[in-house]
């Protein structure tokens with residue numbers, strides 16, 4: 001039977017979860033989460049006409065002709081600080097001392113910064129040295145945002161900048177979808193817990209940290225990091241114990257066809273329903289996604305490189321869907337830095353660095369090995385070698401899916417696609 005294509009597998013995997021209910025969380029705790037609903041401006045920014053400079057609020061027409069040799073002299077009738085209100089409106093021949101952020105008194109229509117003016121010794125008058133047009137150094141009400149306009153759409157990721165905007169609207173909390181609860185279960189008799197001594201044929205267990213960190217990057221609340229021996233009974237007990245406590249259980253290792261690869265068998269015996277079982281993907285081919293009770297189970301291969309790819313391509317979209325979003329990564333076309341032969345029928349995802357020269361982008365491929373663990377460090381994205389082709393020459397154009405700055409759209413509870 002031909003293996004499922006990556007695209008089909010991802011669609012099938014997404015069936016395993018629906019977006020959760022929204023919850024209200026404080027702004028700082030919302031960092032990295034996704035908006036559950038559209039946010040409109042409740043307040044214009046700025047909220048009132050205010051001064052962009054420390055200086056003097058004036059009537060622009062009265063500054064006409066002013067220069068260093070022939071200053072215009074106005075009477076100082078008020079001082080307005082940021083956060084205070086003017087005590088009176090400006091009449092002809094008058095100026096108000098204003099500081100940055102201070103509301104502009106009615107009657108004034110321009111600000112002259114203090115470097116272009118000088119107050120008389122008694123402070124009762126000010127001499128203006130420049131001519132300014134109406135609106136000079138005034139930040140107008142709503143010039144950045146008008147109350148009522150759409151600020152952010154549901155699905156927007158809450159970055160530092162977005163959080164700052166929400167606070168500027170007077171918000172203390174924001175509605176996001178709750179983080180998926182995740183457990184990671186590493187299997188393998190050869191694995192030694194970091195911190196313990198290990199002989200050379202033994203392997204330090206590194207997938208728990210790797211997968212937990214990747215899950216957190218996708219917004220997950222990682223609750224359990226567990227290990228189980230390559231033993232059907234032990235695996236069964238671990239899965240039965242962990243699954244009901246989380247939304248997503250991710251296992252690593254024991255996913256292939258070896259004598260001790262029990263994970264899929266145990267899940268089947270427990271009555272799990274497989275949505276994906278093996279994908280035409282390298283690395284990561286043995287990956288599976290199943291539904292066990294209300295829990296989505298993602299079975300990752302043990303090889304760290306394969307586990308990373310399979311997690312990224314199937315588990316990450318699932319974790320994001322739970323948070324109500326569909327992610328799209330930017331793609332660029334780049335020339336291959338070296339020839340590659342691959343197995344036809346499989347999509348290869350190879351971590352690549354992008355370099356730019358006169359001919360455009362060049363994808364410098366990292367050595368590819370499912371068991372290797374350094375290849376993803378500092379990579380710019382996945383070079384995608386599509387299934388239909390086996391031989392690639394140096395200079396062939398391929399697509400590179402970039403890790404940086406993905407975009408997100410909201411998905412409805414019962415659909416895989418973006419909202420209408």
Ligand SMILES: Nc1nc2c(c(=O)[nH]1)N[C@H]1C(S)=C(S)[C@@H](COP(=O)(O)OP(=O)(O)OC[C@H]3O[C@@H](n4cnc5c(N)ncnc54)[C@H](O)[C@@H]3O)O[C@H]1N2
Nearest residue numbers: 186188203205206207253254255256261285301302303306
């Ligand atoms: N005859 C076949 N053999 C294999 C096939 C196949 O189709 N036919 N598939 C290969 C592919 S593809 C992969 S990928 C691997 C993955 O198999 P498993 O998921 O069963 O992985 P393990 O055998 O348990 O481990 C593989 C490798 O990774 C190391 N490992 C495992 N867990 C961890 C961990 N938590 N931390 C660090 N390293 C880990 C483990 O020591 C092994 O070296 O199967 C191929 N075989």
Ligand code: MOO
Nearest residue numbers: 283284285306370
């Ligand atoms: O395709 Mo396996 O997943 O890496 O070697």
